[in-house]
Amino acid sequence: MGKTLYEKVYDAHVVSEKPGELPLLYVDRHLIHEVTSPQAFAGLRDAGRKLRRPELMLGTVDHDISTREATLDVCSPMAKTQVTTLMKNCADFGVTLFGLGHANQGIVHIIGPQTGFTLPGTTLVCGDSHTATHGAFGALAFGIGTSEVEHVMATQTIKQQRLKTMRINCRGRLRPGVYAKDLILAIAGKITTAGGTGHAIEFAGEAVRALSMESRMTLCNMAIEVGAKVGMIAPDETTFEYLKGRLYAPKGEAWDEAVARWKTLASDPDAVFSREIDIDAAAIEPQTTWGTNPGQTCAITGSVPTLDSFDDPVEREGAERALAYIGLEPGSRIADAKIDVVFIGSCTNGRLEDFREAARVLRGRRVAPGVTALAVPGSMAVREAAEREGIADVFRAAGFEWRLPGCSMCLAMNDDRAPEGSRVASTSNRNFVGRQGRGSRTHLMSPAAAAASAVLGRIADPRQFLE
Ligand SMILES: CC(C)[C@H](C(=O)O)[C@@H](O)C(=O)O
Ligand code: SF4
Numbered sequence: 001m002g003k004t005l006y007e008k009v010y011d012a013h014v015v016s017e018k019p020g021e022l023p024l025l026y027v028d029r030h031l032i033h034e035v036t037s038p039q040a041f042a043g044l045r046d047a048g049r050k051l052r053r054p055e056l057m058l059g060t061v062d063h064d065i066s067t068r069e070a071t072l073d074v075c076s077p078m079a080k081t082q083v084t085t086l087m088k089n090c091a092d093f094g095v096t097l098f099g100l101g102h103a104n105q106g107i108v109h110i111i112g113p114q115t116g117f118t119l120p121g122t123t124l125v126c127g128d129s130h131t132a133t134h135g136a137f138g139a140l141a142f143g144i145g146t147s148e149v150e151h152v153m154a155t156q157t158i159k160q161q162r163l164k165t166m167r168i169n170c171r172g173r174l175r176p177g178v179y180a181k182d183l184i185l186a187i188a189g190k191i192t193t194a195g196g197t198g199h200a201i202e203f204a205g206e207a208v209r210a211l212s213m214e215s216r217m218t219l220c221n222m223a224i225e226v227g228a229k230v231g232m233i234a235p236d237e238t239t240f241e242y243l244k245g246r247l248y249a250p251k252g253e254a255w256d257e258a259v260a261r262w263k264t265l266a267s268d269p270d271a272v273f274s275r276e277i278d279i280d281a282a283a284i285e286p287q288t289t290w291g292t293n294p295g296q297t298c299a300i301t302g303s304v305p306t307l308d309s310f311d312d313p314v315e316r317e318g319a320e321r322a323l324a325y326i327g328l329e330p331g332s333r334i335a336d337a338k339i340d341v342v343f344i345g346s347c348t349n350g351r352l353e354d355f356r357e358a359a360r361v362l363r364g365r366r367v368a369p370g371v372t373a374l375a376v377p378g379s380m381a382v383r384e385a386a387e388r389e390g391i392a393d394v395f396r397a398a399g400f401e402w403r404l405p406g407c408s409m410c411l412a413m414n415d416d417r418a419p420e421g422s423r424v425a426s427t428s429n430r431n432f433v434g435r436q437g438r439g440s441r442t443h444l445m446s447p448a449a450a451a452a453s454a455v456l457g458r459i460a461d462p463r464q465f466l467e
Contacts, residue, residue: 002268036127106379116246174283350378
């Protein structure tokens with residue numbers, strides 16, 4: 001029987017497997033950031049241990065740094081401590097760090113791919129739940145806890161259960177004005193936030209093959225939001241073209257060898273998945289969330305569900321609670337919801353393509369009066385490229401604040417917080433209660449939809465602004 005992409009990468013990394021114990025996997029790549037690494041380094045120090053392979057690690061600062069200035073002076077005491085601790089740890093232990101102001105600094109899930117640190121067929125871990133993003137390259141990538149971070153630092157291995165496999169076949173092509181973000185929100189709406197639990201998801205089908213690498217990352221980024229630790233896409237010419245020539249990508253003969261190897265990773269035609277799901281990608285409309293988890297979605301052209309539409313009493317009660325928090329009437333048109341804040345950024349949608357698409361909507365238009373709009377590039381490289389292309393000017397002219405890279409209002413650990421009670425059109429991945437600031441209310445959507453919402457001051461379909 002053939003193997004799936006996930007099984008091929010998993011099996012190639014098993015170091016030891018004993019009855020009654022979790023298999024031990026070799027780790028090829030380890031990304032770290034300021035929030036989940038300090039205790040791990042401290043544990044290592046206490047035990048008098050060194051890093052097993054510091055050259056396989058890469059660090060960045062992203063979660064609680066300021067996006068106004070690239071200095072620690074304007075950061076919270078907590079951020080100061082975390083960032084300076086990471087700087088010291090990386091210096092002491094010999095880890096490359098893209099620190100504040102560094103040309104490669106950015107959100108951890110953006111800088112890995114951008115530098116070619118993320119490669120097909122590798123195992124990649126990070127103390128961060130959105131590590132599945134890197135699966136877009138055909139890497140087996142997943143988030144780990146802080147004690148596991150320490151284990152990887154000391155041994156370059158991790159204990160990891162074999163997951164069940166799920167293939168999501170995305171048939172047809174996404175229509176213009178409909179993006180990878182809409183696809184993953186539609187999937188979340190269909191399978192719920194628990195649909196992928198215990199599975200490694202493979203996104204496949206014509207719609208996925210047609211996506212750029214940046215869009216594929218958006219898709220895999222949110223695998224965790226449907227309950228799966230892992231989301232993968234088979235590497236192909238799009239993948240190779242993206243990686244070629246990047247800082248840490250193999251060069252010369254090693255590149256040709258690597259590509260030949262990567263071409264063998266795709267799931268075999270006779271591979272069997274534990275579960276298969278079909279999605280009609282061509283039928284998807286722009287999506288947004290109406291509730292407090294990413295599975296509570298509807299079409300932007302549609303309405304918030306009525307309570308009668310829920311058969312399951314638990315779901316119905318959840319919807320009722322979510323709507324009370326979000327402040328929307330059951331059955332109301334979602335496009336009537338007025339917004340106060342717009343956030344374009346995060347590891348879901350903070351890449352160049354995202355800003356390009358939003359700029360298509362914003363060119364020659366203005367943010368509606370009373371709306372605060374933030375554009376936060378996912379990395380310094382994204383920011384520079386957007387400046388060079390004139391995109392940054394489009395955002396500024398429209399009335400957006402054009403910031404420095406970081407997680408920012410995705411989780412509001414720095415001072416980018418949506419005010420209490422405000423409604424936010426956001427390109428991030430989580431719409432949990434209070435996620436973007438205490439009492440804030442989040443609607444997840446694509447960058448083009450967020451830009452359209454900024455212009456109209458209410459949740460808006462981007463297609464009306466796209467020629
Ligand atoms: C801070 C970090 C541990 C967290 C995560 O694991 O995802 C954050 O990135 C998030 O998105 O909530
Ligand atoms: S941008 Fe948001 S989701 Fe991504 S790593 Fe940062 S906090 Fe987590």
